[in-house]
Amino acid sequence: NAGVTQTPKFQVLKTGQSMTLQCAQDMNHNSMYWYRQDPGMGLRLIYYSASEGTTDKGEVPNGYNVSRLNKREFSLRLESAAPSQTSVYFCASSFDRYNEQFFGPGTRLTVL
Amino acid sequence: AQKITQTQPGMFVQEKEAVTLDCTYDTSDQSYGLFWYKQPSSGEMIFLIYQGSYDEQNATEGRYSLNFQKARKSANLVISASQLGDSAMYFCAMREGPLMNTGFQKLVFGTGTRLLVSP
Numbered sequence: 419n420a421g422v423t424q425t426p427k428f429q430v431l432k433t434g435q436s437m438t439l440q441c442a443q444d445m446n447h448n449s450m451y452w453y454r455q456d457p458g459m460g461l462r463l464i465y466y467s468a469s470e471g472t473t474d475k476g477e478v479p480n481g482y483n484v485s486r487l488n489k490r491e492f493s494l495r496l497e498s499a500a501p502s503q504t505s506v507y508f509c510a511s512s513f514d515r516y517n518e519q520f521f522g523p524g525t526r527l528t529v530l
Numbered sequence: 531a532q533k534i535t536q537t538q539p540g541m542f543v544q545e546k547e548a549v550t551l552d553c554t555y556d557t558s559d560q561s562y563g564l565f566w567y568k569q570p571s572s573g574e575m576i577f578l579i580y581q582g583s584y585d586e587q588n589a590t591e592g593r594y595s596l597n598f599q600k601a602r603k604s605a606n607l608v609i610s611a612s613q614l615g616d617s618a619m620y621f622c623a624m625r626e627g628p629l630m631n632t633g634f635q636k637l638v639f640g641t642g643t644r645l646l647v648s649p
Contacts, residue, residue, distance in 0.1 A: 451637075460534075460621060460639035461575075476636060508575060518565060519637060521575035 419444050422522035424509050430528045431499045439494040439525050441509030449512045450492035451476075451519060452484060454505040461508065467492055499529045533557065534624050534640035541645050543612045550597070551607040551643045553622030559583075563625035564605040565637065566596065570618040578620075581605055612647045619644050 422443045431437060443450065448469045453461040453476075463476030467486040481503060483495045492511075496503060506526050510519040535554045543549040555564065566578040581589045581596045589596040597606040609616055622640045 458641055460641045461623075461637075462639075463636050466636065506573070510575070518577045518580055520577065521567075524573050524575075526573075 421445065422509055422511055422520055424522035424525050426525060427523065428526050430530065432530050433500060435499050436495065436497050437499065439507055440491070441493065441522060442491045443511040444490065445511060445520065446489070447511035447513050449514060450486065451510040452492070452494045453508045453510065454478065455508060456505050464494065501529045503527065504529045533626065533638045534622050536622055536640035536643050538643045541643055543645065543647055545614060545647055545649050546611055548608060548610045549612055549645065551620050551645065553605045553607065553640060555603050555605060555624045557624065557626065559626070564596070564598070565623040565625070566594070566607045567621045567623065568618045569621065579607070614647050614649065617645060617647045
């Protein structure tokens, strides 16, 4: 099992460009999440999907959109990137809302 | 207000010694869960241990144990017999109460403690 995979691992964007971060899990998990990690701030939840077909906003959703494509895949889109979105992005999944979350390797995004 | 507080930005320990990483939390919910994650320099987040608010015994997983003191709202991670590979950032997280009316419980993370194990 690959667990949670994310692509790309690194990305540099110019202000105003758009991009989609891809995430997939092969653990048959129902819930999936997107976090961003900034120095000194721990991880903050951007969006989550409690189950296939549902998505909801987390703590810091502004500037992002998500799509739960199917049970395995959960993508995060930046429509118009801003320097404030420079961060490390983690995708995670869990069997359900009560269980521990398993994380992908992260995407390091720089917006110039 | 901070939901999860980790007051130690950095900790040092010698190999083979035990170390305690502090975590205090703030919640008014009766049902909640506490998690510890490890983040090595390679960047991935690794789940270590879980404690439910109704669990009567402290959780243990190999060299990791969780010193859960409910009345004090603390959930400290104890690593016994430290190894060089334990050098990493450690995050405490809490599964908070229902978000809006969905009944979904999100994780809230602390800011982390960097542990350095020396030979």
